[in-house]
Amino acid sequence: MKKKPKRKTLLKQWGQIIMKKYKYTCQVCGRTPARNPHHIFTRKRTSTAFLLENGINLCMGCHTGSSVLSAHMTPYEFKDWLLDKWFTQEEFDDLQLTSHLVEKFDGNKIKIFLDIELNRQKEMVAILEIRRKD
Numbered sequence: 001m002k003k004k005p006k007r008k009t010l011l012k013q014w015g016q017i018i019m020k021k022y023k024y025t026c027q028v029c030g031r032t033p034a035r036n037p038h039h040i041f042t043r044k045r046t047s048t049a050f051l052l053e054n055g056i057n058l059c060m061g062c063h064t065g066s067s068v069l070s071a072h073m074t075p076y077e078f079k080d081w082l083l084d085k086w087f088t089q090e091e092f093d094d095l096q097l098t099s100h101l102v103e104k105f106d107g108n109k110i111k112i113f114l115d116i117e118l119n120r121q122k123e124m125v126a127i128l129e130i131r132r133k134d
Contacts (some may be wrong), residue, residue, distance in 0.1 A: 051098070
């Protein structure tokens with residue numbers, strides 16, 4: 001019998017997808033390499049913990065280190081930045097509402113979703129490589 005995937009392992013896979021999606025670049029300041037995938041709404045909420053639209057890739061400074069603009073040190077300013085540069089108010093509100101839904105953790109379902117996304121990313125990289133050669 002196959003073991004159920006653990007939440008921690010799936011969150012790590014989610015983070016890899018987010019970093020690859022944004023090409024290891026901080027979406028706030030443009031610094032690269034950036035290796036700090038951040039959940040817009042807390043990862044404790046299963047309803048949005050694994051949604052790709054709930055993730056943004058940040059550098060260390062923009063994630064936890066800056067007193068000017070960082071997701072953890074200046075959350076209100078970061079939310080303002082998100083609404084100015086990242087989301088429309090409607091998109092933000094929809095994601096926030098989704099984050100409040102109660103959803104049971106189903107590791108097998110989430111693993112399938114994340115595996116599909118990883119494969120999609122690999123296919124896109126392969127297509128870009130072929131185009132570069134042409």
